[in-house]
Amino acid sequence: MQPGWDDFRFVKAVGDRRGLTGAAELLGIDHSTAFRRLGAIEKALDARLFERGRAGYVPTPAGRAMIEAASRIETDVAAFSRAVAGGSEEVAGDLRVTAPAGLAGTLLMPILASFSQKYPAVRLDLILADETLNLSRRDADVAIRASRGPDETLVGRRLTAVAWAVYGRADRIYGPLADEAWIGLREGVAGGLFHRFMKGRAQPERIVLRLNAVTSLREAVASGIGIAPLPCFEGDADPTLRRLGQLEPELRADLWVLTHQDLRRSARIRAFMDHVAGAIVPLRPAFEGRLS
Structure with a gap:
């Protein structure tokens, strides 16, 4: 039996999370299902993919080869997805946004509310996370992010300094x-x-x-x-x-609104980034700590 994409994705999840428990959480399955699935994949390949030890699940040479292949497939799929999304000329569809949890309350929610009123055909998916999500993998389409210098694959606008x-x-x-x-x-x-x-x-x-x-x-x-x-x-x-x-x-850091360079022509992403900038730039004195 030849392994399918789901098998590659599963093995990569085990490798990334160093074990079955983390992989099961990531993929939304229970531990016993993950255990049986790994056993079935190894049996079908007639190869051991991981060594089990105190440090977790460590990939064997066969496991590393499968994880590397999965990473290449994941990269190609993400690039295709970005290319399709980047060509959209309609301000409609799904838009996944990530931002620090600290911005969610009094600052971000009114901005999202006014954007939704202006563009009701866009469905927003907000991910509040202090860690940096990977826009190349389309973990998110747009990031509102505090940074001292964004990744070279990202494009966007510096909104303000954060004092x-x-x-x-x-x-x-x-x-x-x-x-x-x-x-x-x-x-x-x-x-x-x-x-x-x-x-x-x-x-x-x-x-x-x-x-x-x-x-x-x-x-x-x-x-x-x-x-x-x-x-x-x-x-x-x-x-x-x-x-x-x-x-x-x-x-001190800078607050940016960013997207992957492949998505910069998407109409809904341009509309959202312009809307965020229009709302936050006038608030620069407060962000920069300039007391009245």
Whole structure:
């Protein structure tokens, strides 16, 4: 029996997730089904595809060859999909957008609402994620992303700088910030940027709470747990908070709206990117931390 595309996709999922549990979650099947399926593929090929060990499922030479073939197929399928989507001249159809979870509430939802009113034939699919989704694989069609330099395969527009500062509760008096309780982020968040920032400002014993995402920082500061860096468009808009110093240049980033270069001619993608830019560019003073 020759393996089909679904078999290649399954084996790649096992390799990417280093095991059956992660592959099953990714593909929406249960663990026992994944176990039986891998056994059936190996039996049909008369080849062992993975070695099972403490480090997870490690591909054998046959497994690596199958994963590499699946990656090539996936790349070709994504390129074909982008080419078809990129030629669309109608502002209609599905549009998958990814954005940081922190932008979802007061900023992003009104923008999506006004876009939907203007272009009712476009069906939006919003993915809120702090991690960077792959636009080449069409994990999303458009990304609203904080970045210091987008990937060379992407095209789009820089919307604004995003300034950060340290904030605390407005109803408290603070002494030297190094002596205060801090709220930090885990080392892996944003490539360790916030971890490095904290190392220069607070001793480990003064970090009373660590979070694994930027999303809940403002709520943690507002609750009085400690002080923390926040984007100024969030911190300045909250009357219960106040800045405790100057802008922090090492945390500054730029906010972009981006798509893959193959999709730049799609009418619905152009319409969405123009709409987002039209809504966010006038808000630059707030994003850049320019207090009135």
